[in-house]
Amino acid sequence: MSLTKISLLSTVKKQYRYKLKAYVQVFMTLVFLQLLAILFTLNGVGMAGSSSEWVEVDVHYYSADIVVFFTMMWGFITAILITTKAYRNDDFVFITNRLSSNLSNLLFLLTASIIGGLTALLSTYLIKVIVYFFVGQLTIDSTNVVSAPVELLLGIVAATFYIILFSALGYFVGTLVQIHKAFVVLVPALFFGSLFLGAVSGYEKTVTNILGFIFTEPSILLFIFKIIVVAGMLFSGAFVISNRLEVKQ
Amino acid sequence: MTVIECRGLTKDYGRNRALNGLTIKIEENKITGLIGRNGAGKTTLLKIIAGHIKETAGEIKVFSERPFNNLTVSANVIFIHDQMNLPTALNLMEILEAASSFYENWDQALANRLFDYFSFNPLQQYNGLSKGMKSTFHTILGLSARCPLTLLDEPTTGMDAAVRKDFYRALLKDYLAYPRSIIISSHHLNEIEDLLEDILLMKDGKEHLHLPAADFKEWAIGIQGKTGLVHEWTKEREILHTKSMGPDQSYVVVRNDLLEHELQKARATGIDFSPVTPSDLCVYLTSKSKGGIDDVFNKD
Numbered sequence A: 001m002s003l004t005k006i007s008l009l010s011t012v013k014k015q016y017r018y019k020l021k022a023y024v025q026v027f028m029t030l031v032f033l034q035l036l037a038i039l040f041t042l043n044g045v046g047m048a049g050s051s052s053e054w055v056e057v058d059v060h061y062y063s064a065d066i067v068v069f070f071t072m073m074w075g076f077i078t079a080i081l082i083t084t085k086a087y088r089n090d091d092f093v094f095i096t097n098r099l100s101s102n103l104s105n106l107l108f109l110l111t112a113s114i115i116g117g118l119t120a121l122l123s124t125y126l127i128k129v130i131v132y133f134f135v136g137q138l139t140i141d142s143t144n145v146v147s148a149p150v151e152l153l154l155g156i157v158a159a160t161f162y163i164i165l166f167s168a169l170g171y172f173v174g175t176l177v178q179i180h181k182a183f184v185v186l187v188p189a190l191f192f193g194s195l196f197l198g199a200v201s202g203y204e205k206t207v208t209n210i211l212g213f214i215f216t217e218p219s220i221l222l223f224i225f226k227i228i229v230v231a232g233m234l235f236s237g238a239f240v241i242s243n244r245l246e247v248k249q
Numbered sequence B: 001m002t003v004i005e006c007r008g009l010t011k012d013y014g015r016n017r018a019l020n021g022l023t024i025k026i027e028e029n030k031i032t033g034l035i036g037r038n039g040a041g042k043t044t045l046l047k048i049i050a051g052h053i054k055e056t057a058g059e060i061k062v063f064s065e066r067p068f069n070n071l072t073v074s075a076n077v078i079f080i081h082d083q084m085n086l087p088t089a090l091n092l093m094e095i096l097e098a099a100s101s102f103y104e105n106w107d108q109a110l111a112n113r114l115f116d117y118f119s120f121n122p123l124q125q126y127n128g129l130s131k132g133m134k135s136t137f138h139t140i141l142g143l144s145a146r147c148p149l150t151l152l153d154e155p156t157t158g159m160d161a162a163v164r165k166d167f168y169r170a171l172l173k174d175y176l177a178y179p180r181s182i183i184i185s186s187h188h189l190n191e192i193e194d195l196l197e198d199i200l201l202m203k204d205g206k207e208h209l210h211l212p213a214a215d216f217k218e219w220a221i222g223i224q225g226k227t228g229l230v231h232e233w234t235k236e237r238e239i240l241h242t243k244s245m246g247p248d249q250s251y252v253v254v255r256n257d258l259l260e261h262e263l264q265k266a267r268a269t270g271i272d273f274s275p276v277t278p279s280d281l282c283v284y285l286t287s288k289s290k291g292g293i294d295d296v297f298n299k300d
Helices: A008-022 A025-041 A065-081 A085-091 A098-135 A149-179 A183-200 A204-215 A220-242 B042-050 B071-076 B092-102 B108-117 B131-144 B161-177 B213-217 B227-234 B260-268 B278-286 B293-297
Strands: A046-051 A056-061 B002-013 B016-027 B031-036 B057-062 B077-080 B149-153 B181-185 B198-203 B206-212 B220-226 B239-244 B249-255 B272-275
Touching (some): A008 B071, A008 B092, A065 A149, A085 A098, A098 A220, A149 A183, A149 A220, A204 A220, B002 B042, B016 B042, B016 B181, B016 B206, B031 B042, B031 B278, B042 B057, B042 B149, B042 B181, B071 B077, B077 B131, B092 B131, B108 B131, B131 B149, B131 B161, B161 B181, B198 B278, B206 B213, B206 B278, B213 B278, B220 B227, B239 B278, B249 B278
Parallel strands (some): B031 B181, B031 B198, B077 B149
Antiparallel strands (some): A046 A056, B002 B016, B002 B057, B198 B206, B220 B249, B220 B272, B239 B249
16 A cells, blocks of 8 residues: 655644534533623623712613623633643544644634634624613613724724634643643642732732733734734744643543 | 564653563564553554654654654554544544545545444444444544554454454455555454464563464464373473363473474374464463462462
């Protein structure tokens, strides 16, 4: 029987197509989480009120913030999930090497992030409809696609990139855990430790600066650039450390 | 062409040495039986060949390439074992479709026929299958993929006798139609010995014997007769196994290097010779100590 020669690109393509089908549960989780987030949103994400003797005014703000936040968490957890043994070893049933497996995971996470960002932002309209019909009261200010198409698009892009960042973080953390179980404890310890110790030892400025570097960037292009660099570093880090990982049952 | 070549292959799991300087060569288009006791290193060897794990020392070449992290090796090898991780989100038919999208030589018609023959339900989930059904499903994957190198690690675990028989027959028929290199590890050597061209016997992480199956059948001979006579006969030879067959009767297995006139002379004195089946021979060759389980209970 003659040997089959196969290129990395075609393997990655096959694996990507296969993963979209095999990891479908990930998207079911997304739907569930976003519905849950919408439920929490219906209480209003912000509130202001004033009253005088005769008039009482309550202003509720509704937005997709909670949905976006939940979707970011979903991206993080999904990325960790697909680095676990059960998912990683799936690849080794068929044709793969570590690089093609990682690359197809990357493509899958990018796709998932886009779908997550899109649905999260579009949930605004679902929230509006639900508020209009079931929560009642008077809607004073509301944007719509026709009046602000660019804002919606920017929102989708920004949300997508946030989710990409979180899934890159998740993928890196998940891969670390696959290298050694000790990271299950070390990574959260490092994270919370830096928050608390940062505050105690006067380094809180550093911690907030690191977070602010990404979360308070006013220019969308610069923001995208920063995320691509950071996520790229996290993904390449994960690729390098997982390249020597063995298949364990 | 040589499909697999190892030199001094060693694999450590922590402090435990699973493979210890294994040196073998496996030629193309042969069915090789990988035989050995539990813990002899069979699965470890197959995992290294499939590129799942990395050797600690020594050298291994599969299709003249190092298998770890190698796409060419992965494309040409299918490794079937009982702990395969198949995607839980797909039903059985979708798993076959996924496999067909990966393997270039995949024979969907064969897969469908086997699928129907073993009466699988296309919509069933893999996790709902019984142990034997899982094994059967794995072997469908293994046969239909038609990979130049097919590794079957205990493929018959949990299968009932009828399915095992069917599987051996299917394997042989498909092999004759599409010759390829197959390595099959099994504890049921008596069931597969007719399939095998080569037998590779492993012991303590090393190759112990690597012979054509036909030679293996004649490699040793059993001698039975009066204890005194048998001892007289075997004292100069390498004894593989001894067993007491009742008062003053002994059964001894030795290397089969007796000459014809020796045999005739021995028969005249009342000694019986009998062939040793490969599966018995493997048990004798790989036994960890002299004697058998009986000796555990004989305190005197």
